[in-house]
Amino acid sequence: MHIFRIDPLMLKLIITVLLASFLPARGHFVDFFEWLTTIAIALLFFMQGAKLSREKIIAGSGHWRLHLWVMFSTFVMFPALGMLFLWWHPLNLSTEIYTGFMYLSILPATVQSSIALTSLAGGNVAAAVCSASASSLLGVFISPLLVSLLMNVHSDVPGGSLEQIGRIMLQLLVLFVTGHLSRRWIAGWVERNRGLIGKTDQASILLVVYSAFSAAVVNGIWHRVGAMTLVWIVVGSFGLLFVVLVVNLAAAKLFGFNRADEITILFCGSKKSLANGVPMANILFPSAAVGIIVLPLMIFHQVQLMVCSMLAQRYKKADEKLAAWEKAATSSKAVVESQK
Template sequence: MLRRLSALFDPFLLMLIGTVTLASLLPARGWGASIAGWLADGAILLLFFLHGAKLSRAAIVAGASKWKLHLAVLATSFLFYPLLGLGAEAVAWQVAPAMAAGLLYLSLLPSTVQSSIAFTSIAGGDVPAAIGSASLSSIVGIFATPLLAQWLMGAGGSSGAQALDAILKIGGQLLLPFAAGHMLRPWIGGFIDRHKPLVGRVDRGSILFLVYTVFSAAVVEGLWHQTDVGDLLAALAIGVVMLAIVLVATLWASRALGWAREDEIVWRFCGSKKSLVAGVPLAAAIFPPAQVGMLLLPLMIFHQAQLMICSVMAKRYATQKGPAGVAA
């Protein structure tokens, strides 16, 4: 039983909880907060540079032929999910307003890459197509998530000039390093692939530092006076309902379209997941630091919930010869 629980529980979440605890007890203040903010900007640049460098063109081309499947995943991530997010924000009257906004924010994010591919592989789905769909979602998310956040959440200001400044800032912080990393992949890709554990630690370390920085700013602004355990539990419940709706909708839609089981698996896993790895730096680039901590709480809760639910789904698919039922 303990082994099963440890397999379902993401160890990185423990590190995130520890980082939030540290920021709550010893937040960066004054000149320390200024230095942390500069370093956080550098961490965002590094994260998206590495994301671009890790993106394999061959892997994308291998799954590119299933363009209908990729479009379905993108539509789920950036159209259907945001509609659910708007509904979640509207019904989340019992949670703090910033937490309700966090539920909307998580609905705007791209799919995960590693876990979506891993679950697709376990379930017996089309792995090359999953690589293509998840990678494409990550790329589109660099553009789509900030634009959706500006449109639906007013991020970056409501005037045209403010919105343009926000888009230019995001392009400089996210798109340019991503493009630079991908362009340099022919020269540095071998090093990246040979040192995946090291690159992974750099990735996680950068995210943890960003989490510390944004939660420090939120704590100084009174984060824990604005939310309580009830808010966290409500966010968990609403997030799980959103995930369940997407999982059931993608199942029914794939069956109605007569898609193969392998494609159904890709759509369900790639379309239903939301990326914490992308969500942290995107939030730090889009929103003021004091707002980011509260916005990320629903995403951190959702992150663990989706891993546990999709892990059970993947194992159920793997033990069945035919498609899993709605309960999967």
């Protein structure tokens, strides 16, 4: 079925990882790619801020109960599950893999896919735009903070945590806010060139992945990550997503949300952003560890798209059947009325 197809970005990521595995950056190319990666991350977060529409956020901001639960799911429930996974250590996998699961759990939600799937399923699109966008905005600040609070890691930045936070604020938050504030001058260009911006975002992610996996390959990542490890990452991703979806569905019904809001909660409260996660990891973690740490995030990205696409199709088909039934019932009633 088409819902099980590999996401095009995932295919590009696989090719990039293979390229880095066979032709990793070495010597003077490492410095060149580090410089290029810094520019790519800056451009990525600037354009993410520029794409964020205040008007659309305001249009869906009134549904505070829904937004509160989505934020809880994204920044409280997910990290709690990540901490449980890290503490439990159910399988004999490397610490970096569990760190990767913990890391993906603290990231903000995706924006584009959350909105697209909510729309396809017949959910509350205005609320989805507000929730997903707010999650992306808050994540630039909250995710590094959660890394500092929950994960015992250090970046390559000399000078300790204060300088690390300063670099994150400079590269991520300031660029994101600057991009958003520049919308008054470039909003029209951004809306006309969303396709080009999307390709630029993907190119930036692929560049960061190549740089990260080059360092990981040089440090022997494939001696620590075998086929069975990859299988268990896939299984863990399905398990983590399943728990989050079940809890979100139960919460939507428990708190009395209607069907459209239930759909929005499911799709906005269960996603994790690859676009935010990969470049952020490049700043937060030692360069030798970034490749293996983002591996669970890359696999979870494909799993979440596949499963949520399937759910969106089921919601859509259910709505189509209901509409067909109501149309048939209306036609039958009209026939009966005409025969009286």
